[in-house]
Amino acid sequence: MDVAHCTEDGHTYEAVQFSQLPPVVLARKRRLLRCPECNGPAFFRKASRSGRAACFGARPHADGCGLAAPEHDVQPDGQGTDQDPLNNPGRRIVVDFNYGAQEQPEREEAPGLPRNPNRRGRFVGEGDRPDARMHRRLSTLLRNLVEVPNFSQSDQLLEIEGRDEIAVRDFFVSLDAVSGEHVGMYRGFWGMLSDARFAADGTLWLNSGGRDDVSFCVDEDHVDAIYDRYGIEDEEDIAGAYVLVFGTLRVSQNGKLYCLVTNPGYMSLRLAD
Numbered sequence: 232m233d234v235a236h237c238t239e240d241g242h243t244y245e246a247v248q249f250s251q252l253p254p255v256v257l258a259r260k261r262r263l264l265r266c267p268e269c270n271g272p273a274f275f276r277k278a279s280r281s282g283r284a285a286c287f288g289a290r291p292h293a294d295g296c297g298l299a300a301p302e303h304d305v306q307p308d309g310q311g312t313d314q315d316p317l318n319n320p321g322r323r324i325v326v327d328f329n330y331g332a333q334e335q336p337e338r339e340e341a342p343g344l345p346r347n348p349n350r351r352g353r354f355v356g357e358g359d360r361p362d363a364r365m366h367r368r369l370s371t372l373l374r375n376l377v378e379v380p381n382f383s384q385s386d387q388l389l390e391i392e393g394r395d396e397i398a399v400r401d402f403f404v405s406l407d408a409v410s411g412e413h414v415g416m417y418r419g420f421w422g423m424l425s426d427a428r429f430a431a432d433g434t435l436w437l438n439s440g441g442r443d444d445v446s447f448c449v450d451e452d453h454v455d456a457i458y459d460r461y462g463i464e465d466e467e468d469i470a471g472a473y474v475l476v477f478g479t480l481r482v483s484q485n486g487k488l489y490c491l492v493t494n495p496g497y498m499s500l501r502l503a504d
């Protein structure tokens with residue numbers, strides 16, 4: 232998309248014009264962009280060293296928005312996909328934090344048989360039929376949240392290790408709906424990132440909008456793992472990405488909402504094209 236509307240100053244900018252703003256102004260205004268036609272949350276990405284031009288995008292555009300371009304789905308973490316939960320009659324979704332590309336979790340095929348590390352066995356547990364449970368990675372959950380309109384309102388139950396079970400519709404919170412009432416809650420926060428910036432101490436901050444919007448905080452020690460996993464070269468690649476983070480919302484002393492990414496496995500990203 233060639234133009235974006237800035238809610239701070241009311242101007243509609245072209246990408247090249249926006250890229251020429253003073254850095255401090257650009258850093259602030261890029262978190263306050265909207266699609267000028269449908270008002271969807273928009274992002275700005277600087278020109279890259281590899282020659283990609285400065286551009287705007289919005290994720291998502293409203294249905295039928297004339298400025299929407301088709302999205303090319305990439306599998307950024309090389310995992311392939313597991314099945315769409317909505318195509319499965321099972322009601323329970325077991326969250327699988329094992330994001331390693333090659334590693335498959337060991338599961339018992341049946342009581343008494345040796346574990347088979349090369350195959351994802353069926354779940355062996357109490358209660359429900361084994362096939363009533365589906366194991367889903369964060370990347371698949373994020374894909375469903377983004378692409379399947381009704382998934383976020385589903386009454387399917389989530390099983391998260393060490394947590395009480397909770398309905399999908401109660402657990403996932405879109406970034407534009409995050410507010411002070413979520414402070415202290417462990418939830419799945421998802422939506423579009425406007426930009427990412429390193430703090431002086433090496434912490435990477437993933438921002439979802441302006442001062443009043445939630446940011447995610449990635450410890451310096453986890454940055455390399457995340458860059459490797461998604462093929463990120465610099466923080467501009469993160470502008471416009473969809474994110475899903477499992478974590479507890481916090482509020483800083485000066486009122487900023489944030490959530491620590493305590494483990495790279497508790498986050499999934501889908502980079503913009």
Ligand SMILES: [Zn+2]
Nearest residue numbers: 266269292296
């Ligand atoms: Zn739009």
